[in-house]
Amino acid sequence: MALFAWPPASGNLAVSWPLYSAAAIQTLDRLAIEAGVAGFSLMQAAARQAWQLVQQRWPKCQRLAVICGAGKNGGDGLMLAVFAQQAGVEVDIYLAQPMQLQIEEVALAWQALQAAGLQARQVAAHQADLEGYDVLVDGLLGVGLQAELRDPYVAWIEQINSASCPVLALDLPSGLNANTGQPSPIAVVAEVTLTFIGWKLGLFTGRGRDYVGALFLADLGVPARVATPPAPLAELRDKLPALKRPASAHKGQQGKVLVLGGEMAGAALLAAQAALRSGAGRVKLLLPPDLVTLVIAAQPELMVQSWTPSQAEVLKAALAWCDVLVIGPGLGQQADAQTLYQAALAWSGPTVMDADALNLLAQLGGVLDAETVITPHPAEAARVLGCSVEVVEQDRLAAVKQLAQQTQAQVVLKGSGSLIASASGERPCLCPLGNPGMAVAGMGDLLTGCIAALMAQGRTPYEAACQGVLLHAWAGDQAAGSSPVGLLPSDLLTYLRLGVNGMKESAQA
Template sequence: MPTYPHYRDLHTVEQVRVMEREALIALGISGHDLMRRAASAALGSLRRHWPQARRVCICCGPGNNGGDGFLLGVLAREAGLQVELVALSAVAHGDAALARSEWEQGGGQVRSWDAESRLPVADVFVDALYGIGLNRAPEPSAARLIDGMNASGKPMLALDVPSGLNADTGYCPGAAIQAEVTVTFIVGKRGLHSGRAADQVGQLELASLGVPDSVYACVQPDAQLLIAGSMPPRARYANKGSNGHVLVIGGGQGMAGAVRLAGESALRAGAGLVSVATRAEHLLALNATRPELMVHAVDDVQVLAPLLERASVLALGPGLGQGDWAHALWQAALDTNKPLVLDADGLNLLARKPCTFAVPTVLTPHPGEAARLLGMSIADVEQDRFAAVRELARCFSATVVLKGSGSLIADPDGRLDVCPWGNPGMASGGMGDLLTGVIAALLAQGCTAWQAACLGVGLHARAGDLAAQNGERGLLASDLLAPLRLLGNGMSTHGSERG
């Protein structure tokens, strides 16, 4: 995506509509003129990505997104391309009607889509069906058209938003376009960056359409994309005590790997000291494989107490379990009121006994854990991940990371950042334990909860992308440790990161 001053800003549909109105005033142009700018940007994208394409099929809806499509047809025909127009409706509305009239007055034909229709032959299909306005499943006729475009085997360019994808939430309630490229207009829409969006958007481009800065200044973004960051260089006189002491609490029966990954990632992310409180059965394995961890057998709360006292930050939950032992350690840890990262069974225990936090705290739920914390279904969480993460942050007075494709970070005041990195290979065991350790280490080194969550999520996801250069399938959590160390120091490996 081209970088311009507002590329990180993400807005809701309501905010986008306000900005579109302000843009017309600021530019002194009509809605039809703005539509033509969008069509020109779309043609530029089409020619860049598919320079050999000669036959283009543009599928248009009755609204402004369809108007963009009709004007794209006009410009593409003027550029010498063979253009077929397929329309969902016999009529268009507002500025889209003017656009359709311009296409027809130039001799263009419109194929009406109905139950008997078949898509024409094309080198590239263009989706101009719905745009930002759709917040429901497409109607059956439109769904059949969407399914036909997806099944065509030809590349697809989506205008503004892939049809069927909710531009606010990233949720798809029904059929949805699977685009190779999406060119979105004026400003970023938050729903293009989380949830199902990763499977629908493809390569995302942002075309500002020449909108002036004054328009962006009139509406505060609802969310922002994370930026790539690292920790500053250490002072030359630093010692291990200068960089915090993380205590990882967890590792119930058979779960030594969870605390090993959390502890080692805390070390690789720069914590000066890392202790592990776990079951006695894990001591030999952990000491043998990672001697830099200070591993302690903790059978009861009395043994845990001095470890809690020495620690500066707690990482509570990896492999913890939910039995009596786990609950006792969980409660003792919370009672210390020390900065805290809570994950896995630490969150499941919180769902059983909710509380708010008065100290810097980061919760890192996946959608299932988020659903338990909110008392709703996973489907409800996924239907609006943005609302869910904000509600979690408000309810628990904590910074919350809602993990998944396009991880979200929210604080109790409603601030929200979206992670643009990560890949499907990271959907494997141990990745969450790794993230817990990274965030805890950043807290221990002096970051605020918000800083630790944002930087930690970004480092974790970027490390995952670097590790996946050898292939996504089969990616292990421990594969992230080497690139994590490099990225945390502001360095990179051979090759390039995505995003």
């Protein structure tokens, strides 16, 4: 039985982690019991780990309130109360509903509570004064939540969130959907979440990160007991691409990236700069003539060339030159942009599409393939899918998988807990890194350049998408430090260079 913290103390994981659905976690629990582990033993182990975490995070805790639901999550809370009382802590227990004593583990927890001389009170939420406690424990609801919340749970969650005490959530914040990371429609805002058996997808994507606080996993020894676990929904990765080069390396071996720019030169410049900082050997930027001088002054290492629609031979030669094509950042949607978009569709090599290229894809259509990576934010994803942003955000995993099937491309759905999916069967990947300071115009342009550079250096489109998202998010975290507000995309450029060289600590440039 092990306790894991997220993010890990080392800052990096040696392997990826499976991210499970609520149903898969319930299956793991059942399979462990079938393998000979008593269900009540798992409940005791969960509660013991939770109490130990309380002692670690709040060592001066002398007064504890445990708010319990009717099922197994409430049973975990009851057992935690028993352990806290045995340690000499004053404990109050509130029941949102009568306990489901027909569940064996819950009945045994209730008996243990009575044997310890503890009393549990069933009161309305508004009658409970939750101020003055050192810690509140949320044991209302676990992974079994499937429908929208109703009272008394809504009232209890509102009461917990209005209290000034720190909150420990057991398994996941009550009201949070374990699969999607969406509240139903509200959820407990925890300072610490201790999840059990395995990581749940909803803890890392969507709005989940707004609710979970510091995140821990107690596996309860279950994975080791299950010979054939259920398939996870996705995998969590935290391993940066370390690009090693022989001493004899030269620029011709590191790939050639072409960025087709348009009316907003800054976006195209950021994508091109990111490609350079992510290791591409040569980066060329095609721009309208009046923007060329400005971009050369900003980044003389770029190969900047002017282009107009009348210069078909310039575009043809540039496409013949490059290994990877970037289109979208700063492109615009006018006639010139549409000409470049159609040329990109006709080009047969690896391509990264973002921003206005995705808007043109939604408007004009086009056939993509597995050599293409698209990187929509939720609004762009909604345009391509022909749905609302709310539908995309309600189930981000379903949306990214639908995009991959519809376009046959590799898809990065950007946002908190960015997801990467492929139509060719790879398990979706989730990036757990990044911060709210990255919510600023231009960050997506950097990501496009990162992915293109990795493709140019030999990564498959899917691997380039997964590793590029991680590299970009890691660089954002390093650049932001403890001050994310006011972060600029250009602040990340030096950290991109550190990341592709395998530097995994928060070294200052």
